[in-house]
Each structure stands twice: as structure tokens, then as C-alpha cells.
Amino acid sequence: xxxxxxxxxxxxxxxxxxxxxxxxxxxxxxxxxxxxxxxxxxxxxxxxxxxxxxxxxxxxxxxxxxxxxxxxxxxxxxxxxxxxxxxxxxxxxxxxxxxxxxxxxxxxxxxxxxxxxxxxxxxxxxxxxxxxxxxxxxxxxxxxxxxxxxxxxxxxxxxxxxxxxxxxxxxxxxxxxxxxxxxxxxxx
Numbered sequence: 001x002x003x004x005x006x007x008x009x010x011x012x013x014x015x016x017x018x019x020x021x022x023x024x025x026x027x028x029x030x031x032x033x034x035x036x037x038x039x040x041x042x043x044x045x046x047x048x049x050x051x052x053x054x055x056x057x058x059x060x061x062x063x064x065x066x067x068x069x070x071x072x073x074x075x076x077x078x079x080x081x082x083x084x085x086x087x088x089x090x091x092x093x094x095x096x097x098x099x100x101x102x103x104x105x106x107x108x109x110x111x112x113x114x115x116x117x118x119x120x121x122x123x124x125x126x127x128x129x130x131x132x133x134x135x136x137x138x139x140x141x142x143x144x145x146x147x148x149x150x151x152x153x154x155x156x157x158x159x160x161x162x163x164x165x166x167x168x169x170x171x172x173x174x175x176x177x178x179x180x181x182x183x184x185x186x187x188x
Contacts, residue, residue: 007043007153015039019160032164033065040157044123044149046139048072053135053165054080054090064135064165071117083107089124090133095154098122100143114140121145125154127161135165 019039022032037049050072051065059080066072080086085107088096098104101120105111114122119140127135137157139146 007150011042012153012156015042016156016160023160023163029064029164029168034067036157036161036164037065037067040137040139043153043157044139045145046123046141048117048119048138048140050138051135051161051165052138054133056090056132061136064168068117071113085124089126089136093126093128093131093133095126095149095151096122096124097146097149098124099147118142121147123149123154125158127158127165129162129166135161137161 016039019032019036022035033051036051037046040046040049046067048071049065049067050063052061053064054061061078061080063072063074063076066074080090085096088094096107098107099121101111101115104114104120104122107122108114117140120143121141123137123139123146125137125139126133127137137154
């Protein structure tokens with residue numbers, strides 16, 4: 001549970017301060033993203049965290065970070081389809097909460113693989129800059145883990161993710177991230 005009433009304010013502030021320090025010191029992605037995942041875990045307990053970069057012109061997501069690279073490969077790419085998840089998270093910039101197995105089945109074609117890892121809930125947080133979605137933060141855990149979250153807290157972490165996503169995958173990095181061959185992409 002992560003509402004402002006339930007969150008340890010000191011722990012949240014320490015996590016935000018640590019991440020801000022990493023950003024200010026221009027730490028590399030391999031330092032920042034694991035720290036980001038750990039900070040998220042202090043508020044939104046998770047057993048899996050992925051960070052995705054989104055390029056709307058190509059409709060491709062690129063995985064920048066995974067706390068479970070054995071399951072979600074860093075650098076993996078997916079072409080998005082017209083789905084409820086795409087409309088909610090990427091196009092409308094709204095946080096998406098899935099509470100149980102049935103929600104995962106509604107949202108994701110790969111729901112059985114998620115279930116196999118014990119993931120029965122999801123928290124998808126859009127990362128937005130200048131009213132455009134540039135990525136998403138994706139957390140998994142057991143059933144009901146995100147039912148009582150406070151959207152204001154998700155916004156804090158989403159904004160902390162903007163600078164590194166734009167820095168490491170801004171407009172000039174899109175071609176390198178996506179590359180010319182998109183024939184082997186998975187679909188979301």
C-alpha cells in the first residue's frame with residue numbers, strides 16, 4: 001500500500017534525495033536505474049521493475065532497465081499495438097493498475113508468462129515530458145499490491161525518470177535505440 005498516509009515520509013524523502021544526487025552528478029544508467037528500482041521498492045514493493053523508452057513516431061518501446069533481466073532482457077524492444085494498455089499508459093498518460101490475474105489477462109497477451117513468475121498485479125506509470133509520453137515504469141508483484149496507491153507518489157517517480165530517459169534516449173538516440181531492422185519485434 002502506498003498512500004501518503006502509509007508511506008514513511010523520511011524514507012521517501014531520502015530516496016528522492018539520493019536519486020536527485022545521482023542525476024545531478026550525471027551518474028551512468030547502470031548506476032541510476034538499479035538505484036531507481038530500489039527507491040521505488042521503498043514505496044511500491046515490487047518483485048519486478050522495468051523502465052521503457054517510448055518513441056511515438058515508430059511506436060516502439062525499448063527496455064532501458066530490468067530488475068529481472070532473466071525474464072525481461074535489457075535492450076529488448078516491442079512494437080505497440082492499439083490496445084487498452086497503449087491507450088491508457090502511452091497515449092493518455094494515465095497510471096494503470098492491475099489488481100489480479102484477471103486484470104493481467106485483460107491487459108497483456110503474455111499474461112501466462114507473468115503468472116508463471118508469481119506476478120498477479122501490475123503498476124504501469126507513464127513517464128511524461130512536455131505533455132508527451134517518453135516512457136513507462138512497470139512494476140509487478142502479488143495480487144492486490146497496488147490497489148491503494150496514491151497517484152501523487154507515482155508522479156514523483158515518473159518525473160525523476162524523465163531526465164535520464166531524455167538524456168540517454170532523447171531524439172538523437174532514437175535511431176540507435178531502434179535501429180533499422182524492426183522485423184523481429186514483439187508486440188504489446
